[in-house]
Amino acid sequence: MEQFLFFLLSLSAIAFAVGVVVVKSPMKSVLSLLGSFVALAMIYLLIGFQFLAAAQLLVYAGAIMVLFLFVVMLLNLSDVNAVFDAPIRVLGQKRIAIAASAAALIGMIALFAGGSVQASESVGAIPAEGYDQIEYLGALIFSRYMIPFQASALLLLATMIGVLVLAKRRRDSASDVNSEEPAQ
Amino acid sequence: MMDDILPAELPLFAVWVIKAVVIFGSLISAAGITTLAERKVSAWIQYRIGPNRVGPFGLLQPLADGVKFIFKEELVPDGANRLMFRLAPMITAAPAMMCIAVIPFAGEVVIGNYNLGNLSITDLSVSVLYVGALTGLGIYGIILGGWSSNSKFSLMGAMRASAQMVSYELTLLLAILSVVLLAGSLDLRAIAESQASSAEGGIGVWNMFLQPVAFVLFIIAMFAETNRHPFDFAECEPELVGGFHTEYSSMKFALFFLGEYCAIIVMCCLVTTFFLGGYDVPFWDSAPWFIQLASFVAKAACFIFLFLWVRWTLPRFRYDQLMGLGWKVMLPLALVNVTVTGAVVSFGWSPLITPVLAVAALIPGVILFARSNPGEASLTGHALSEEGSAS
Numbered sequence: 001m002e003q004f005l006f007f008l009l010s011l012s013a014i015a016f017a018v019g020v021v022v023v024k025s026p027m028k029s030v031l032s033l034l035g036s037f038v039a040l041a042m043i044y045l046l047i048g049f050q051f052l053a054a055a056q057l058l059v060y061a062g063a064i065m066v067l068f069l070f071v072v073m074l075l076n077l078s079d080v081n082a083v084f085d086a087p088i089r090v091l092g093q094k095r096i097a098i099a100a101s102a103a104a105l106i107g108m109i110a111l112f113a114g115g116s117v118q119a120s121e122s123v124g125a126i127p128a129e130g131y132d133q134i135e136y137l138g139a140l141i142f143s144r145y146m147i148p149f150q151a152s153a154l155l156l157l158a159t160m161i162g163v164l165v166l167a168k169r170r171r172d173s174a175s176d177v178n179s180e181e182p183a184q
Numbered sequence: 185m186m187d188d189i190l191p192a193e194l195p196l197f198a199v200w201v202i203k204a205v206v207i208f209g210s211l212i213s214a215a216g217i218t219t220l221a222e223r224k225v226s227a228w229i230q231y232r233i234g235p236n237r238v239g240p241f242g243l244l245q246p247l248a249d250g251v252k253f254i255f256k257e258e259l260v261p262d263g264a265n266r267l268m269f270r271l272a273p274m275i276t277a278a279p280a281m282m283c284i285a286v287i288p289f290a291g292e293v294v295i296g297n298y299n300l301g302n303l304s305i306t307d308l309s310v311s312v313l314y315v316g317a318l319t320g321l322g323i324y325g326i327i328l329g330g331w332s333s334n335s336k337f338s339l340m341g342a343m344r345a346s347a348q349m350v351s352y353e354l355t356l357l358l359a360i361l362s363v364v365l366l367a368g369s370l371d372l373r374a375i376a377e378s379q380a381s382s383a384e385g386g387i388g389v390w391n392m393f394l395q396p397v398a399f400v401l402f403i404i405a406m407f408a409e410t411n412r413h414p415f416d417f418a419e420c421e422p423e424l425v426g427g428f429h430t431e432y433s434s435m436k437f438a439l440f441f442l443g444e445y446c447a448i449i450v451m452c453c454l455v456t457t458f459f460l461g462g463y464d465v466p467f468w469d470s471a472p473w474f475i476q477l478a479s480f481v482a483k484a485a486c487f488i489f490l491f492l493w494v495r496w497t498l499p500r501f502r503y504d505q506l507m508g509l510g511w512k513v514m515l516p517l518a519l520v521n522v523t524v525t526g527a528v529v530s531f532g533w534s535p536l537i538t539p540v541l542a543v544a545a546l547i548p549g550v551i552l553f554a555r556s557n558p559g560e561a562s563l564t565g566h567a568l569s570e571e572g573s574a575s
Binding site for chain 1 (some may be wrong): 265266308309310313314316317318319320321322323328332339344347348350353370459
């Protein structure tokens, strides 16, 4: 049963992920990404990571994808279709992308087939009891992983401020243009 | 005689099925009863009689409404995205209904010789996060419903609803966070039990009194989160016809409605669990399970009445007022409250001083805020609307 669910969920996660790239409508693309995230959360739940599953849904599905949807809805969709009809050629963009992903795939297969990455005993098994406990995770975040945690928080803050500065500047110049008009 | 036929102990699977069917069935019926209650309460507030034709006192009105919805013509607008249009009501209703699975209605249920365990479909160790994740997913149904209808009014309603739900979800979760800090657990049942006087190390005071700021913030945010009056911009009739469900008819429309009422009931259950001690019966620790259940239902029913009362009493906000209130007032208040609660918990002070400290911490903030935004601009986001009209 567990195995069947795992294969069902991972297959749907992969199918949704392929859908993100293949589907033409940006709206559908965002929604298949959402489906992929939900399937991933279910897989976490299957291994017993309740916290990780909830966080995945809360952060990715609940917050980030809503933002994506907003951006897509605010975009002018006819412009996006125009891009598909007459793609902009950026120096063999397609060839580079295909080569890079093929290289990554071959590398991964080589790693697993070559035995550099051994399937350890813990793979597939449910981790030790209490591994998923909130107290344990919290203690780890605020002791061992304190610096990465703070660094990522700082990065997010910096990004937010950067976006605000960029958006604000544009708006100021726009309002300058507007305020000059009545004077003339 | 009965003892011979029935097994001595029910199999676990049977217990799950019984609980799931009973609790889910109760949720759906409660949603139906709430629609009737809404019409009755509105009638009472407006000196009318309300529905009184179907059944005694109009009690069968929800059934009649359901049958009417089934027989209505189902329209799919031209140019609508058919798949999404069909999917949207389901995506709205399902998360709201799924939340009921983790709500603890009572302690151990013992009927005759059978012990059915605690009265909730399941007890997750992270049930608070589960609820948060599901309320986040509920937004998709509304966005998709508005977008796939291929109508300007629907799209605007959907944009408003989702912006509002994202903004107020922050306040809602921060208000919950201060309660979680006090209880030291993300489990709804543990949070409910930490407020009982029998709790280990507990002081037997409901969080409503320990966390008055969080309580008020949670109540305001839950109105916004369920898109209810006075924050119902998603379906603001004078501006947007019907908002995101303008183009919906028949059972799909009913499903949106069912989702809304289920969300209201779930929110009332949550506020009861977080702030009113859940199924705790005051001054009676060893109450049997049906008394506990009655206590829970009575508390939740009070909040459902509050929802209806507010809807038929207060006027609607303006949209920029709503956003101003959410981001400039409620979010800072919630942050201050979480900080104060965290300090109390980490210094090991008595939780009884939390309300005093929280209110004391808020006073300078409120004074500063009032000085920087004199007059009515304080709450109305007046500056925001001026900027909007200038550009």
